[in-house]
Amino acid sequence: MQYFPLFVDTQSLKVLIVGAGEVASRKLDLLSRTDADIHVIAKESCNEVLAYLHKERISLEEREVNFEDINGWDLVYLATADKALNEKLATLAQQRHIWVNVVDNPEFCRFITPSIIDRGRLQIAISTAGAAPVFARELRSRLESWLPHSITPLFDYIAERRSDVQQRLPVFKDRRVFWERFFKLNQSRFDADTPNHYQDSFSLSKVKGELVLLDTKIEAELLPIAAMPYLQKLDTIFSSTALPHKLNELLRRDAARATIVTDKKLKQALDDGEHCLVYAEPNEINRLSVLFPQAKRLKMGAI
Numbered sequence: 612m613q614y615f616p617l618f619v620d621t622q623s624l625k626v627l628i629v630g631a632g633e634v635a636s637r638k639l640d641l642l643s644r645t646d647a648d649i650h651v652i653a654k655e656s657c658n659e660v661l662a663y664l665h666k667e668r669i670s671l672e673e674r675e676v677n678f679e680d681i682n683g684w685d686l687v688y689l690a691t692a693d694k695a696l697n698e699k700l701a702t703l704a705q706q707r708h709i710w711v712n713v714v715d716n717p718e719f720c721r722f723i724t725p726s727i728i729d730r731g732r733l734q735i736a737i738s739t740a741g742a743a744p745v746f747a748r749e750l751r752s753r754l755e756s757w758l759p760h761s762i763t764p765l766f767d768y769i770a771e772r773r774s775d776v777q778q779r780l781p782v783f784k785d786r787r788v789f790w791e792r793f794f795k796l797n798q799s800r801f802d803a804d805t806p807n808h809y810q811d812s813f814s815l816s817k818v819k820g821e822l823v824l825l826d827t828k829i830e831a832e833l834l835p836i837a838a839m840p841y842l843q844k845l846d847t848i849f850s851s852t853a854l855p856h857k858l859n860e861l862l863r864r865d866a867a868r869a870t871i872v873t874d875k876k877l878k879q880a881l882d883d884g885e886h887c888l889v890y891a892e893p894n895e896i897n898r899l900s901v902l903f904p905q906a907k908r909l910k911m912g913a914i
C-alpha cells in the first residue's frame with residue numbers, strides 16, 4: 612500500500628492552488644465543499660474558477676506564481692500546464708514540509724486525489740494509486756447510483772443519537788448489536804420509519820451468540836461470499852496456530868484473539884452472545900460440530 616487513505620480535518624486548513632484551468636477547477640469542485648481556506652494563484656482563470664471567486668468561496672490572485680508563494684500552506688495543488696514549473700514548485704514544497712499534489716505527475720505528489728462519493732458524514736474515497744483514474748471514476752458512478760442521497764440526513768440523525776445509545780446501553784457489545792440491528796431494519800434509507808427502527812432496535816430480545824468453524828485445510832480465497840458477513844461480525848477468534856495472512860484480511864480487525872479454548876469457555880462465550888470463530892485441524896472441527904450442532908461450518912464455495 613504505497614498510498615494510505617486518511618481523512619483530514621479541513622477546519623482552518625490552508626490550501627493553495629496554483630493554476631486555474633480545467634483540472635484546477637475539478638479539484639476545486641471537491642475542495643470547495645470542505646471548510647478549508649482556499650487561495651488560488653494563476654495567470655488566467657477559467658469561468659468555473661471565477662464562479663467560486665464570485666461566490667466568495669476562494670481568494671484569487673491573477674499573476675505569475677513565484678517561489679515565495681510556496682510558504683505557510685498545509686496543502687498545495689500544482690495545476691499549471693508547465694511541467695518544469697510544477698516540478699520545481701513541488702520540490703520546494705517538499706523541502707518546506709508542505710504536502711503537495713501535482714495534478715499530472717504522481718512522482719512529485721506527496722498525496723494524490725481520490726475519486727470521492729460525498730454523502731455528508733459518509734465519505735467514500737477510491738484510489739487506484741494512479742493506475743487508472745477512469746476506473747476510479749466509473750466505480751464512483753456505480754456507487755453513486757447505489758447510495759441514495761437520503762443517506763446524508765441518515766448519518767446526521769445517527770450522529771445525534773450516539774450519546775443516547777451510549778447512555779442507554781452501557782455495555783460496549785450491546786451497542787454493537789444495537790447498531791447491527793438498526794442497520795438491518797433500516798438499511799440505508801432515511802424516512803418516517805427511521806425513528807421507529809431506532810426505537811425497535813432497543814427493544815428486540817437479546818441475540819444469541821454464534822459459532823463459526825473453519826478447518827485449517829480450507830483456503831481463505833475459496834470461501835464463498837456468503838461467509839463474509841459471519842467473518843465480519845466476530846468478537847473472538849480462537850486458534851492455536853497462526854492465521855494465514857489471506858484469512859486474517861477477511862476477519863473483523865478488532866476481534867479479540869485467543870489461542871486455547873476449552874469447551875466450557877466456548878459455551879460461556881456463546882451464552883454471553885459473542886460471535887466466535889474456531890480455526891483448527893479438521894479432527895477438532897469435526898468434534899466441535901458434533902458438540903455444537905448449531906455452529907456454522909464454513910466450506911469451500913458454500914456454507
Ligand SMILES: C[C@@]1(CC(=O)O)c2cc3[nH]c(cc4nc(cc5[nH]c(cc(n2)[C@H]1CCC(=O)O)[C@@](C)(CC(=O)O)[C@@H]5CCC(=O)O)C(CC(=O)O)=C4CCC(=O)O)c(CCC(=O)O)c3CC(=O)O
Pocket residue numbers: 637638641712713714715716717720722723724725726727737738739740741742743744745747748751
Ligand atoms: C495520480 C493522480 C494525481 C492527482 O491528480 O491527484 C492522477 C494523475 C493523472 N490523471 C491523469 C488523467 C486523468 N485523470 C482523470 C480523472 C481523475 N483523476 C483523479 C486523480 C488522479 N489523477 C490521481 C490518482 C487517482 C487514483 O489513485 O486513481 C481523480 C480521481 C480526482 C481528481 O482529479 O479530482 C479524477 C476522477 C474523478 C471522478 O470523476 O470521480 C481523467 C478522466 C477524466 O478527466 O474524466 C484522466 C484522463 C484519462 C487518463 O489519462 O487516464 C493523468 C494522465 C495525464 C496525461 O496523460 O497527460 C495523470 C498522470 C499520470 O497518470 O501519470
Ligand SMILES: NC(=O)C1=CN([C@@H]2O[C@H](COP(=O)(O)OP(=O)(O)OC[C@H]3O[C@@H](n4cnc5c(N)ncnc54)[C@H](O)[C@@H]3O)[C@@H](O)[C@H]2O)C=CC1
Pocket residue numbers: 629630631632633634635652653654655656657674675676690691692693694696714715
Ligand atoms: N485537462 C485534463 O483533463 C487533464 C490535464 N492534465 C494536465 O494537468 C495540467 C493542467 O491542465 P488544465 O487545467 O487543462 O490546463 P490549463 O492550461 O487550462 O490551465 C493551466 C493554468 O495554469 C496557469 N498558469 C500557467 N503558468 C503559470 C504561471 N507561471 N503562474 C501562474 N499560473 C500559471 C494558467 O493561467 C491556467 O490557469 C496540464 O499539465 C495537463 O496536461 C492532466 C490530466 C487531465
